[in-house]
Amino acid sequence: MKITTKYHGAIDIAEKDILHFQNGLPGFSDEKTFVLLPLDGDSPFWILQSTSTPELGFVLVNPFGFFPEYEFDISENDKQMLELKSEKDVAVWTILTVKDPFENSTANLQAPIVINVESNQGKQLILNDSRYTTRQSLFLEKVAK
Template sequence: MKLATKYQGEQEIDEKHVINFKNGIPGFQDETEFALLPFLNELPYFILQSTQTPELAFVVVDPYPFFPEYQYELPAAMIESLKIESHENVATFVILTLKEPFSASTANLKGPVVINVKEKEGKQLILNESTYETKHPLFQADPKGDF
């Protein structure tokens, strides 16, 4: 299928790779299908691109290379709704807020995007009871002021 994207023009993607977000993403409840695309083929950055609205795309990243201690607990209802049978089928991403310079960019650790990669089901989890921030610095500053 052809997909118009915000950052990478028109892309050809396999419909089997479309991820279903039954209830949308908070603030975008009508957007229920997204494709996870590599961002300029440079891991660990990806684009979570709406298949319905070309202008709607989130830059996301696997949080663990940046925040090795990051953890959250999936509620039983979410495990059931995403049809999760094994933790090996779960991928976690956090949405980035890109800033200039890029080193000032932040990550939303309070709202991880959880995807069952086997079933192609996704949902954004809101961690209301956590100390994580919605704008956590993605990069730690060098004590000498260099980056």
């Protein structure tokens, strides 16, 4: 299947790589299918690209590489919706707000994207956890200097 993307231009994707968000994403309830694309070769950053809206692509990162103590619980209801049977089937991503300079970019730890890598079901969870913010600095040490 050929799609047009925000960061990669026109590309071919396999049907098996399409992620299904039953309720869309908050603010984008009509957007139900996405694909994960690496930003570039060795980068830790990925793009969650809508398969139907070329200009809709979110920059994502695996939060555990930047926030090793990040943790949250997935409700039983969300586990059912995502068809989760095992912890090893879970992939967690956070959406970035990319800023200039890049060192000022932030991660939304309050609303992680959770994907079942076996069934390709995804959901953006909204956490009620005061430890996390929607604009957590990725580079604390650099910002603090």
